[in-house]
Amino acid sequence: MLDDIEVLISAEELDKRNRELAEQITADFEGEQVHIIGVLKGCFMFVTDLVRYIDLDLSVDFLGLSSYGDSTKSSGVVRMTQDLSDPIEGKNVLIVEDIVDTGLTMKYLLENLQTRHPKSLSVVTLLDKPAGRKVEVPIEYTGFEIPDKFVIGYGLDYAELYRNLPYIGYVPQIEEEDQADDE
Numbered sequence: 001m002l003d004d005i006e007v008l009i010s011a012e013e014l015d016k017r018n019r020e021l022a023e024q025i026t027a028d029f030e031g032e033q034v035h036i037i038g039v040l041k042g043c044f045m046f047v048t049d050l051v052r053y054i055d056l057d058l059s060v061d062f063l064g065l066s067s068y069g070d071s072t073k074s075s076g077v078v079r080m081t082q083d084l085s086d087p088i089e090g091k092n093v094l095i096v097e098d099i100v101d102t103g104l105t106m107k108y109l110l111e112n113l114q115t116r117h118p119k120s121l122s123v124v125t126l127l128d129k130p131a132g133r134k135v136e137v138p139i140e141y142t143g144f145e146i147p148d149k150f151v152i153g154y155g156l157d158y159a160e161l162y163r164n165l166p167y168i169g170y171v172p173q174i175e176e177e178d179q180a181d182d183e
């Protein structure tokens with residue numbers, strides 16, 4: 001286990017922002033039905049907390065994408081680990097992500113979902129790390145902009161661990177160890 005996890009965003013701040021995002025989404029889609037697509041695995045806490053504050057008729061589906069493996073750096077190759085259960089043609093799709101970092105996952109996903117002809121396609125991400133960006137992607141709703149650090153918790157992992165932390169944290173030790181492994 002890691003020592004010294006620094007809290008970047010507390011559970012209370014996450015809850016407050018989730019309510020605000022949900023309020024904005026509820027207002028923007030008033031009178032419409034929304035199809036939520038959660039991007040596993042990282043989205044699992046954010047999506048479940050967010051949807052309970054959205055006051056709209058909505059359906060939920062999930063897909064799995066993976067590109068980091070056990071590293072703090074993107075492999076550059078996005079792999080679909082699980083596809084959607086339902087068609088999205090003609091639906092107002094709202095993608096729910098935990099983080100947009102390089103943007104490679106979101107680019108892959110937007111291109112993939114556009115070919116399935118949704119009525120509309122929008123993105124909500126809890127975290128945006130602009131310093132990590134390799135490709136530009138459109139984001140309609142952002143919870144927090146974060147600095148160029150590898151973060152863990154509230155769904156986000158390092159080598160599959162720490163997803164269960166109820167806050168977003170940062171540990172300098174992680175990036176140091178990962179860099180040492182590369183050398």
Ligand SMILES: O=P(O)(O)OC[C@H]1O[C@H](OP(=O)(O)OP(=O)(O)O)[C@H](O)[C@@H]1O
Nearest residue numbers: 040041042066067068101102103104105
């Ligand atoms: O903008 P990018 O640099 O592409 O990074 C963002 C993606 O990376 C993480 O997924 P990961 O590959 O770690 O899979 P996981 O969600 O199962 O942890 C995260 O959950 C996002 O989906």
Ligand code: HPA
Nearest residue numbers: 101149150151152156157
């Ligand atoms: O900072 C991060 N933490 C965890 N997973 C991630 N996937 C992209 N960036 C990150």
Ligand SMILES: [Mg+2]
Nearest residue numbers: 042068069157
């Ligand atoms: Mg991950």
